[in-house]
Amino acid sequence: MLRMSKLAKTYRTDTVKTRALCPFDLEVKQGEFVAVVGPSGSGKTTFLNITGLLENASEGEYWLDGLEVSTLGDKAKSRLRNEKIGFIFQSFNLIPELNIYDNVEMPLRYRKLSTVQRKQRVEEALEQVGLASRQKHFPAQLSGGQQQRVAIARALAGSPAFLLADEPTGNLDSKMADGVMSLLKEINKQGTTIIMVTHDLDQATQASRIIEVKDGVISEVEHCAQEIA
Numbered sequence: 001m002l003r004m005s006k007l008a009k010t011y012r013t014d015t016v017k018t019r020a021l022c023p024f025d026l027e028v029k030q031g032e033f034v035a036v037v038g039p040s041g042s043g044k045t046t047f048l049n050i051t052g053l054l055e056n057a058s059e060g061e062y063w064l065d066g067l068e069v070s071t072l073g074d075k076a077k078s079r080l081r082n083e084k085i086g087f088i089f090q091s092f093n094l095i096p097e098l099n100i101y102d103n104v105e106m107p108l109r110y111r112k113l114s115t116v117q118r119k120q121r122v123e124e125a126l127e128q129v130g131l132a133s134r135q136k137h138f139p140a141q142l143s144g145g146q147q148q149r150v151a152i153a154r155a156l157a158g159s160p161a162f163l164l165a166d167e168p169t170g171n172l173d174s175k176m177a178d179g180v181m182s183l184l185k186e187i188n189k190q191g192t193t194i195i196m197v198t199h200d201l202d203q204a205t206q207a208s209r210i211i212e213v214k215d216g217v218i219s220e221v222e223h224c225a226q227e228i229a
């Protein structure tokens, strides 16, 4: 579970101060699927980056599975991120020089796992996204939808409690986007909490909750969730 209390973010340079997120309270329980919507520049990525421990908040408290994040040093924070959080991005962020197997294995190299354990996890994750037969391919040899599936496998291989997605279907045509969305719903059904930034309102209504960010103000949008199938 994650809980944010009076959390806020201000970016400061010598001359300019930008209030990217106004103070907000939020609780996300294990197993929820949260869509984050809002206009460009409203603070969605900032929110996701703070949630994923990629950036620090400037005020407030952030509790992640019982740990208050601001009390942790950089090393402890990195460990927590590696163990609890998986990321997927609009641009997939695969390493072009590495084959699919090595891309998925990459985050596991920071864990205390044997080669055999790593292999098992990589194979299971690729199986889960339907790409078990593509281990030796390189990213450029796959379609966009398949590359995003590899990125999802890479996130899943670490068995994260939270999967954070920043417009995961933004670079995909609608058919591929539907495939990725179905996969995310299936992963959520199996217990992984998902927080996903999206511009697609149809996708947002498939989530169990919608949060809107507007000019740095975060609010809950009441909606009648479609059943997550």
Ligand SMILES: Nc1ncnc2c1ncn2[C@@H]1O[C@H](COP(=O)(O)OP(=O)(O)OP(=O)(O)O)[C@@H](O)[C@H]1O
Binding pocket: 011, 012, 018, 019, 020, 038, 039, 040, 041, 042, 043, 044, 045, 046, 047
């Ligand atoms: N590193 C930074 N330094 C200064 N200002 C920043 C920084 N990162 C973001 N901002 C500002 O914070 C605000 C929120 O940016 P953010 O990237 O979170 O918006 P967004 O909703 O994700 O936008 P988009 O949908 O276009 O990706 C913007 O005004 C942006 O210019």
